Amino acid sequence: MPASPLRRVAVLVLVGAKPLDVGIPAQVFSTRASMPYEVRLCGAAPGLVTGGDGLSYHVADGLDALAWADLVFIPGYRFPDRDDPPRTVVDALIAAHDRGARLAAISTGAFALAATGLLDGKRATTHWHYTRALAAKYPLVRVDENVLFVDEGSVLTSAGAASGIDLCLHVLRGDLGVAASNHAARRLVAAPYRSGGQAQYVPRSVPEPLGEKFAATREWALRRLGEPLTLDILARQAAVSPRTFSRRFVDETGYTPMQWVMRARIDMARELLERSQRGVEQIAADVGLGTGANLRLHFQRILGTTPSEYRRTFAQGE
Numbered sequence: 001m002p003a004s005p006l007r008r009v010a011v012l013v014l015v016g017a018k019p020l021d022v023g024i025p026a027q028v029f030s031t032r033a034s035m036p037y038e039v040r041l042c043g044a045a046p047g048l049v050t051g052g053d054g055l056s057y058h059v060a061d062g063l064d065a066l067a068w069a070d071l072v073f074i075p076g077y078r079f080p081d082r083d084d085p086p087r088t089v090v091d092a093l094i095a096a097h098d099r100g101a102r103l104a105a106i107s108t109g110a111f112a113l114a115a116t117g118l119l120d121g122k123r124a125t126t127h128w129h130y131t132r133a134l135a136a137k138y139p140l141v142r143v144d145e146n147v148l149f150v151d152e153g154s155v156l157t158s159a160g161a162a163s164g165i166d167l168c169l170h171v172l173r174g175d176l177g178v179a180a181s182n183h184a185a186r187r188l189v190a191a192p193y194r195s196g197g198q199a200q201y202v203p204r205s206v207p208e209p210l211g212e213k214f215a216a217t218r219e220w221a222l223r224r225l226g227e228p229l230t231l232d233i234l235a236r237q238a239a240v241s242p243r244t245f246s247r248r249f250v251d252e253t254g255y256t257p258m259q260w261v262m263r264a265r266i267d268m269a270r271e272l273l274e275r276s277q278r279g280v281e282q283i284a285a286d287v288g289l290g291t292g293a294n295l296r297l298h299f300q301r302i303l304g305t306t307p308s309e310y311r312r313t314f315a316q317g318e
Contacts, residue, residue, distance in 0.1 A: 006037070007070050008038050008068055008069045008070045008071070009029045009037050009072075009073065010066055010069035010071070011026050011041045011072075012043070012072060012073065012089070012112075013041055013042065013043045013075065014044070014077045014085055014112060015050055015077065015083070016050070016077035017049065017075050018053065018075060018076045018078070020164070021076040021109065022041070022051070024161065025073040025106070025164065028165065028184060028188065029071075036176075040060070040065045040069070041057065041060065042061035042062060042063065043057070044062065044088060045062045066092045066095070066101070067092070067096065071104065072102070072103050073104050074105040074106065074112050076105075076107030076127065080108035080109075080110075080111035080112070080133075080134075081111065081133040085111075085115055089112065094116050097116070097118055097155070100154075104158075105124075105157045105158065106158050107127045107158065107163075107164065108127055110126035111138075113157065114137070118154075119140075119152075120138075120140040121140060122141065122150075122155060123143075123150045123152060124141050124144070124155075124157040125144050125145065125157050125158065126143070126157060126159065127159055128145055128159065128160070147159070148166050148167075151170065156170075156171070169181050169185055172184055177270065177271075177274045177313075178314075179274045182271065213238050213239070214248065214249060221234060225261070225287050231258060262298060265287040266298060266299060266302050266303065268286070269284070269287045270314075273307055273310055274311070274314045280307050295307060
């Protein structure tokens with residue numbers, strides 16, 4: 001099996017950095033045999049960086065790490081609406097982006113990314129507590145407070161700390177495929193996939209027991225993707241009316257039930273394309289899409305590529 005090219009990840013630790021926000025990309029992309037990444041923690045300068053929540057960080061690298069990296073994570077930090085990042089940091093982020101690096105902000109790290117101007121005219125998100133402040137401070141940014149993360153290609157943003165895991169797994173899926181992302185999720189004991197469109201939090205009007213019941217219904221459906229799954233079948237499993245199920249499912253996931261089922265089926269097809277030699281017709285039957293033509297149609301619509309092109313890219317870890 002050909003080795004995957006090494007990808008270089010820098011985690012930029014700013015003054016007031018939140019511990020979880022720093023730790024998530026450092027752990028998800030940590031250098032190991034199964035992960036073709038090299039990770040460096042850096043700051044505005046090498047040495048001690050005073051963090052938030054009583055922790056500080058000793059970073060070995062300064063801003064030169066941003067000139068080295070293919071992917072730069074900007075963890076959240078305290079008082080982002082009040083304290084701007086140093087100009088040297090902003091300039092280094094712009095230079096990294098101009099060189100072709102992707103910039104990914106976790107939580108309030110979006111403020112530092114917005115300070116570069118690279119989010120102007122683009123969708124972005126941050127922790128729900130700061131969405132209005134981000135929109136007020138950077139009015140050219142199209143702030144979306146109702147999503148877990150936003151991928152605008154070379155710039156990505158996520159909501160609170162836990163959604164940083166979702167963003168990291170999303171990046172892994174794009175880099176290495178579904179199988180690698182699912183493996184990392186199992187290692188983290190995290191949900192394999194929550195869509196970027198999922199709400200940051202469930203509205204208070206949704207009773208918690210019903211939320212748990214819907215989560216159980218989704219787990220039930222994931223084990224039966226090869227079987228017929230209609231709105232009525234899912235609502236019956238959740239023991240609510242189809243109308244109630246549909247409305248509250250959108251609140252929880254950002255998708256209608258049938259959109260979610262389709263994406264789950266395409267996800268399963270991706271993993272089968274990566275990890276097996278089954279033909280497209282067989283995979284289509286396995287994931288409940290019936291025919292190869294149907295699989296190709298939805299694969300192209302959702303992912304913008306064909307099953308055969310996807311297999312050539314990701315099969316067996318290539």
